[in-house]
Amino acid sequence: MTARITDVARAAGVSASTVSRALRGRPGVSDEVRDQIAAVAARLGYTASRSASSLASGRTFTIGVIAPYIGRWFFGTVLDAAEQVFSAAGYDVLLYNLGSPETRKRFFTKLPVRKRVDAVLSLLIPDEEEAAALRSLGVPLASTVGGAREGFTVVGIDDRVGAESAVRHLVNLGHRRIGMVSGASEPLHWTTPVDRRRAYLDVLADAGIAHDPALEADGDYTVEGGERAMTELLVVSRPPTAVFAQSDEMAMGALRALRRHRLKVPDDVSIVGFDDHELSDVIGLTTVAQPVAGQGAEAARLLLQQLDEPEAGTPGHVQMPIRFVLRDTTAPPAPRGPQ
Amino acid sequence: MTARITDVARAAGVSASTVSRALRGRPGVSDEVRDQIAAVAARLGYTASRSASSLASGRTFTIGVIAPYIGRWFFGTVLDAAEQVFSAAGYDVLLYNLGSPETRKRFFTKLPVRKRVDAVLSLLIPDEEEAAALRSLGVPLASTVGGAREGFTVVGIDDRVGAESAVRHLVNLGHRRIGMVSGASEPLHWTTPVDRRRAYLDVLADAGIAHDPALEADGDYTVEGGERAMTELLVVSRPPTAVFAQSDEMAMGALRALRRHRLKVPDDVSIVGFDDHELSDVIGLTTVAQPVAGQGAEAARLLLQQLDEPEAGTPGHVQMPIRFVLRDTTAPPAPRGPQ
DNA sequence: TGTTGTTGCGCAAGCGTTTGCGTTCATATT
């Protein structure tokens, strides 16, 4: 059907080995012969069969990428950036969308990437057992998103510092009743919610503000969850005058809840998010920006580097810069309110 | 290193062929032996090498998915849904992100999926040459997003009908100066912008409204582009009282431009979008909803179906339902304005 | 002229499966 290496060899009057070496830039072929083989290969439309060459060489030139919810902006953007780096380097990307617990479990038990990839990039935090399964693949591993595991190169941000700047901004504006919309850590094993909450508590304590558990609500890191959480915060006896949402999407949900309650932002309530979602600029949301695409690209680069220099030492931990972005959803508390 | 089929065979006291047949559910193995082999394989943690089995069988159990801008909500959502269908059926997904012209060209000239995938799902419209390249792979092909090619199963929506309902809504509200924010068809070869513009022109003509070219602006299907386009529309001698944006993201950009110009929506200007972006609900954007995830899932299913029954006839063309969604960005024109 | 190196290439043995065909053995058929 399609041309095989022996067809090219015959047409060029050389052996298959020479064709193989010539096409992959290996030494042991004269320039003259190499050029001629390239010409013949092009004429026949020859491309080496990946299955055959990876079977023979043990290399697959494929990277496995595992991610939850690739439809969400954050993961989609990270994936986009990583894919570009990989494909520019000649690697293909095998994508595994591990949103639900079932798909996740299936992936880690069957481990379909075994012997199929040269490296794995994880956009989720594996638990210890899952991490062990990945390590058993014997390939370089990297992950983005907070929460390191042994054997993984990880690139992320300092969630503590980022969240601190967000909450401190609210404190500096004069807010004393500051709520938080957060998300659970458990199912995903990531440290992000924990770190951001820690920062929230620290800043409050630092400002001499007593922590009120009634001002925390779970928003599940989704828009709808954020809306629910904000609604909960509005029905406590003394509602917050400002809210730190642990993600921009939850902040957007919070904004929606406020609109439904006919509350003005930032006049009645201030909102600050986290991530700098592509639409936060459109909405005018004050937030903490992190380089989302940048993290994907950097993680991909580090992985390729490990592939190039296998013995270049242990994997590292890269912190990407963050930046507070002041927009239109934060202001000093209304003077009429108590305190 | 990891167990091979011969290891399992030896441990189970049978031949490699029997192991192969047993594990893949092929006939010719007694239930007793099959169970025992399964147990041994599980104990050894054996998984067949994909390279070897696809080399031997010619099947790869992999689907190639090509898409532009996977970081964007639309494509990310389609991809997410398609991946779930594929992986549930035991197929892996090879992802190619063809955003830029260079990556796109590289993909179609090198055609890295040759002999690597059992089918291809395209989230972009190939031009005739690219379509021919894909057909040369000799595998089932499908595409989402408007614009069919010979040999492709396509699932999409009726862009004409959808855009008509959006523009007609504005006409029904009493608007006479109706602008449009559109996008170019050319680089992507898709018919969507063309169809939606056609509908815009038809509805205007139908309502006896003269078409004013000054009320059309290019928004490039991005938020920023939408903002630019809206700004352009605001500086013409008689600006529109309502605008149809060909996508929600452009509509969001338009909203932002209006906010910057201190214009109220919908009091001063009405905006209607297209797509029903996940955040449109949050923003309150009136729009035309299309089943985005649904299209990805459906296209994936049709592709799997073609793989199951190779000779089941020629590929089809599926139209998914659309729905007009009235929210808060449209209202009758302000009475004070001219006409 | 003989030795040593170097370069360019072919041979053949894998890589780990799948699968057509042949063999064995128990059961059904006459």
Place this chain on the structure above:
DNA sequence: AATATGAACGCAAACGCTTGCGCAACAACA
């Protein structure tokens, strides 16, 4: 009792490439 039938399994040949090794041929050196 002899033969046909089929199920269960093993043998060995692919699948298309990579790569260690060997062998010419030729250049460079003494």
